[in-house]
Amino acid sequence: VRERVLADLSKLPLHGMRSASVTWWGTMAFMLIEGTGFALVIAVYLYLMSLAATWPIDAPAPDLLPGTVVTVILTASVVPNYLVSRWAEQQNLSKVKAGMIVMSVLAIVPLVVRAFEFPALKISWDSNAYGSVVWTLLGLHTTHLITDLVETLVLTALMFTPKGNNLRRFGDVQDNVMYWNFVVGAWLPIYVCIYWIPRL
Amino acid sequence: MAIRAGRAWRIGNEPETTAASVPFDTQVHDTYFVVAHFHYVLIGGAVFPLLGAVYYWLPKITGRMMSERLGQWAFWLIFVGFNLTFFPMHILGLQGMPRRIYTYQPDMPWHSLNLLVSASAVVLAAGFLLFFFEAIRSARSGLPAGPNPWDAPTLEWATSSPPPSYNFARIPIVNGLNPLWEQPDVLSVGSGLRVDRRELVVTSVHTADPQAREASPRNSIWPFWAAIATTVMLIWSIFSPWAVVWGSIPVAIALIGWFWPKRTPEDES
Numbered sequence: 001v002r003e004r005v006l007a008d009l010s011k012l013p014l015h016g017m018r019s020a021s022v023t024w025w026g027t028m029a030f031m032l033i034e035g036t037g038f039a040l041v042i043a044v045y046l047y048l049m050s051l052a053a054t055w056p057i058d059a060p061a062p063d064l065l066p067g068t069v070v071t072v073i074l075t076a077s078v079v080p081n082y083l084v085s086r087w088a089e090q091q092n093l094s095k096v097k098a099g100m101i102v103m104s105v106l107a108i109v110p111l112v113v114r115a116f117e118f119p120a121l122k123i124s125w126d127s128n129a130y131g132s133v134v135w136t137l138l139g140l141h142t143t144h145l146i147t148d149l150v151e152t153l154v155l156t157a158l159m160f161t162p163k164g165n166n167l168r169r170f171g172d173v174q175d176n177v178m179y180w181n182f183v184v185g186a187w188l189p190i191y192v193c194i195y196w197i198p199r200l
Numbered sequence: 201m202a203i204r205a206g207r208a209w210r211i212g213n214e215p216e217t218t219a220a221s222v223p224f225d226t227q228v229h230d231t232y233f234v235v236a237h238f239h240y241v242l243i244g245g246a247v248f249p250l251l252g253a254v255y256y257w258l259p260k261i262t263g264r265m266m267s268e269r270l271g272q273w274a275f276w277l278i279f280v281g282f283n284l285t286f287f288p289m290h291i292l293g294l295q296g297m298p299r300r301i302y303t304y305q306p307d308m309p310w311h312s313l314n315l316l317v318s319a320s321a322v323v324l325a326a327g328f329l330l331f332f333f334e335a336i337r338s339a340r341s342g343l344p345a346g347p348n349p350w351d352a353p354t355l356e357w358a359t360s361s362p363p364p365s366y367n368f369a370r371i372p373i374v375n376g377l378n379p380l381w382e383q384p385d386v387l388s389v390g391s392g393l394r395v396d397r398r399e400l401v402v403t404s405v406h407t408a409d410p411q412a413r414e415a416s417p418r419n420s421i422w423p424f425w426a427a428i429a430t431t432v433m434l435i436w437s438i439f440s441p442w443a444v445v446w447g448s449i450p451v452a453i454a455l456i457g458w459f460w461p462k463r464t465p466e467d468e469s
Contacts, residue, residue: 001347001358001387006373009401009410010392015469016412020402154456163461167469 027175031182057130061198063120070110074184077106088173100156107149233293239286263361264342270334277327284320288313353378397465415466422458
């Protein structure tokens, strides 16, 4: 078949941002999968609660303090997180570097407090169905905190190398911001489940 | 072939609704009627279309045509063999023959139909034998197919048979579902992608406007290490929960190595 050239693609940028980037779609799809996982475990929590005669089963309600501290830190972290996204949009390397360090710290601190949340549940994961489901909820979310921390640390290190000043990296930073928002957003219903539903 | 298959599938599906009726289901449950029914559904619904797809696309894969005459033979042997094998099973089932038996008492009244079924299965097998023979023969010594032996409308028929490993030297641009019918003599393409790095076009979702020339990854060993590390972690986790903790470290290393930018033109932006 004879070919007719209809479009000259050589003027297109070498990398797109947001929905013009393949990684953005990958991050979205990953959030969809993980979000489904969170929703399923919450459904399991509510299902077990509907079967149990008392809730929590053979345990007091969890201590509010560590979980609430984590919730406050996570919610507050959304503000610098948003700024990092804006700086990445402007391709402002020095501000992005500083912002990524702040975000690394804001990923480490809640993880440290998270360590106190597990004993605050006041039940072991293998005591009964209630213990299993709260440990699963908290463990699943902790896995996401760790994953995002590792991602943020690697990306922060990368921004300090010569490879950092690259539109592709700024897109990675934005995807990292989006994913952190997801980790924070997913925490809120889990926080309500673990700490407030037993107090209803 | 695929169109003819549709009919067999429809015939087979009808008992699905009837089997949902409880009195009928009680009657035919675990009988040869069920065997007949699901073979009509499976062979009519999946096997016949598969055979049709092989006849349609094998020339694209091998570059050579399968024989029309032997194809007719294979179709009628399979079609007749299939119906004569499985249709009598409905009747056997209604006569009370249970499924999942390899033999039965000689005084049962199922003998002659079972003989017919066995003989027809030979016809069915002969049809498949002919089909497989023909698939192999045509790949070696069939007539050359050319790029589009069927005057088909979709893009795979715009490239040579068999296609080169890169499919198209330039990316085709289409404006509808049937690009080769809409513009029979000429293939619209986009040019300007670089040849020193692997590139693909990213377009907008709805209107498909080109937005960027996204790099496509080079060959890399890292996905392989990631797969090995994940496999080790998951299999290990059958034996110890700590595998999830320690096993995730090699996974993280492999993923970081995979992600870490290399000094290649693909990393340019």
